[in-house]
Amino acid sequence: MSNTIKRIAVFTSGGDAPGMNAAVRAVVRTAAYHNLHTYGVTGGYEGLIAAKFNRLEPRDVGNIMHRGGTILKTSRSQKFTTKEGRQQAYDSLRAHSIDGLIAIGGNGTFTGAHVFSKEFKVPIIGIPGTIDNDLFGTDYTIGFDTSVNTALEAVDKIRDTADSHDRVFFVEVMGRNAGFIALNTGIGSGASSILIPENGMEPDALFDVLNKNIHRGKLFSLVIVAEGNPWGGADKVAKLVQKKIPKIDVRVAIIGHLQRGGSPTAFDRVLASRLGFEAVEGLLNGKKDVMVGLVDNKTKYTPFKKAIASEKKVDETLVKMAEILAI
Ligand code: F6P
Numbered sequence: 001m002s003n004t005i006k007r008i009a010v011f012t013s014g015g016d017a018p019g020m021n022a023a024v025r026a027v028v029r030t031a032a033y034h035n036l037h038t039y040g041v042t043g044g045y046e047g048l049i050a051a052k053f054n055r056l057e058p059r060d061v062g063n064i065m066h067r068g069g070t071i072l073k074t075s076r077s078q079k080f081t082t083k084e085g086r087q088q089a090y091d092s093l094r095a096h097s098i099d100g101l102i103a104i105g106g107n108g109t110f111t112g113a114h115v116f117s118k119e120f121k122v123p124i125i126g127i128p129g130t131i132d133n134d135l136f137g138t139d140y141t142i143g144f145d146t147s148v149n150t151a152l153e154a155v156d157k158i159r160d161t162a163d164s165h166d167r168v169f170f171v172e173v174m175g176r177n178a179g180f181i182a183l184n185t186g187i188g189s190g191a192s193s194i195l196i197p198e199n200g201m202e203p204d205a206l207f208d209v210l211n212k213n214i215h216r217g218k219l220f221s222l223v224i225v226a227e228g229n230p231w232g233g234a235d236k237v238a239k240l241v242q243k244k245i246p247k248i249d250v251r252v253a254i255i256g257h258l259q260r261g262g263s264p265t266a267f268d269r270v271l272a273s274r275l276g277f278e279a280v281e282g283l284l285n286g287k288k289d290v291m292v293g294l295v296d297n298k299t300k301y302t303p304f305k306k307a308i309a310s311e312k313k314v315d316e317t318l319v320k321m322a323e324i325l326a327i
Pocket residue numbers: 015106130131132174175176227260
């Protein structure tokens with residue numbers, strides 16, 4: 001175990017995700033167990049640049065496990081994409097004698113971390129925290145499970161009114177360019193169709209499904225649309241359907257940022273605790289420039305370079321299964 005690391009800093013970056021606080025708590029307490037001093041950085045990379053560090057003791061992270069959002073605040077920093085910004089961040093770290101960093105975030109966060117770690121040789125470990133679940137090197141990212149559960153709760157409610165009025169609802173969920181949230185929300189809510197960037201369902205295929213539904217007497221339907229659907233979000237899809245099948249009564253619901261908030265599920269709290277713990281253990285064992293994820297229920301380190309460059313694929317079996325279960 002390395003004895004060169006004495007002071008570490010932890011920050012959250014990019015879109016917040018439920019469970020980030022549980023990860024911060026695990027980092028601070030594991031570090032304290034190993035007699036390290038931990039500093040919380042306020043506001044992600046922007047806070048690193050401006051040296052916004054606060055010492056965090058185990059008691060400072062009590063009562064946050066169940067809270068959504070991030071007590072450390074977050075940002076998407078433009079400045080850190082510049083050499084000058086990263087130099088300032090490095091100067092801040094040196095001024096506070098910080099020897100290791102733990103970054104909680106998604107693809108953008110790890111892209112910055114990888115560049116920074118190459119330029120200044122600062123040991124950094126990443127913890128995947130994003131509702132999108134779009135990171136290679138982990139089966140699940142922190143916040144994904146909570147987000148899907150939040151979306152499901154909303155879609156269950158929409159189902160009630162869709163059924164009562166015999167309407168077709170197009171419900172848009174987040175996920176950026178990935179369809180994990182949409183696929184899981186669609187399966188869990190029993191949607192008749194799921195439009196995700198990855199499976200390439202074309203408009204004609206959707207019209208077909210909706211027409212078949214009408215012919216077999218199913219007058220209401222739920223269609224889950226990933227925001228990254230290549231031929232449009234829920235609004236555009238609904239308009240196309242309305243034009244093609246005028247007798248359908250369409251409505252649109254965009255869940256939006258609702259699915260980024262709220263108390264994390266048990267799954268996300270346990271995942272965040274495991275990854276926070278492993279990140280500190282990893283730093284002490286000399287790991288750097290890597291993300292720690294969960295693969296087949298075991299923690300695993302993946303180089304940042306690989307995590308950000310590789311594409312995490314949706315499970316095609318699930319896509320097919322969702323179609324079959326909707327007949
Ligand atoms: O990456 C998380 C995410 O919520 C995406 O699903 C979404 O596309 C994006 O962030 C929204 O970003 P913002 O909160 O900056 O509008």
